[in-house]
Amino acid sequence: MQDLFLIWESGGLWEMVQDATSHPQAALLKKMWGPPRAPKVKIFSWLLISKRLQMRSHLHRFLPHINPDCPLCNSHNETINHLFGTCSFIQSIWSCTNMDPMSFSTNFDFLTWLGTLPASSTPDGPNALSKALLLCWQVWEARNNLVFKDVTPHPVCVLNVAGQVGLEFWNQNVKHAKGPSAPLHIKWKPPPRGWVKLNFDGSIRNNVAASDFVIRDFDGHVLLAGAKNIGDNTIFVAECMALRDGLAYAIHRVLFVEILSFNHIYREANFTADAVANLGHGLSPSNLWESDLPLNCSVPFFLYLFGPACPRSFCL
Structure with a gap:
């Protein structure tokens, strides 16, 4: 039939x-x-x-x-x-x-x-x-x-x-019934050798928005980071501007041009970008850091280099 x-x-x-x-x-x-x-x-x-x-x-x-x-x-x-x-x-x-x-x-x-x-x-x-x-x-x-x-x-x-x-x-x-899941351990992952990774974030504090990006190589070393105070804006606009600025600087510095790959990561794997975004609230209007990060961002940066993975909801 x-x-x-x-x-x-x-x-x-x-x-x-x-x-x-x-x-x-x-x-x-x-x-x-x-x-x-x-x-x-x-x-x-x-x-x-x-x-x-x-x-x-x-x-x-x-x-x-x-x-x-x-x-x-x-x-x-x-x-x-x-x-x-x-x-x-x-x-x-x-x-x-x-x-x-x-x-x-x-x-x-x-x-x-x-x-x-x-x-x-x-x-x-x-x-x-x-x-x-x-x-x-x-x-x-x-x-x-x-x-x-x-x-x-x-x-x-x-x-x-x-x-x-x-x-x-x-x-x-049919999804099989699952027992209690093992704790999820999260850590920033470097890109493949020969690639660079752009992380970006947005932040709002006291109705003031800030955007930031961090570009690192396959060893985790910072190549370029930037933060900007964008005033009264939404978190969506802040994150979009962070992505735009990060891509623009990466292309301008010829860090990458032809191949892009996007994926979402948990906040616990993005502590460095989060710290840079918090710096943006005190800037007027923006700042760039090459090959290094300010002291305020050293804790999350070195947590990735030398620290263990952290569970969900972990705070620095």
């Missing part, structure tokens, strides 16, 4: 939304939409739970020439309860799972039974409801391949494909 594509007007979308609250299986629909599942499986599941799959017994009522019997067993009218619950083909599949097929009586309601399956997240794979829907999806695929392509179905193929699709999607899309 080819991929299923649905096209509807806005009224159809509203009807779909209404299903989630007014449908007799509203609770099951909510469970179905919740956990991560492959899009194909979710669309099929919505059609199944909403009773919109075109079963032969239903089609026979309007098109009498269509055989109403189940194509998988040819012994009973094809209905949702039969195809997914009591058909000998599906029962051979349920018997390979921890879902007891003997609990399926002749008058049971399959969708009600689906609603009783656990739908909470599990640490080792898809939950019971997801597994059941995956199996139903593959049974429907097998049924269609038999009807339209004359491909003989086999329960083992249904189990294998459903298991592979479900587990692969779960591994790629």
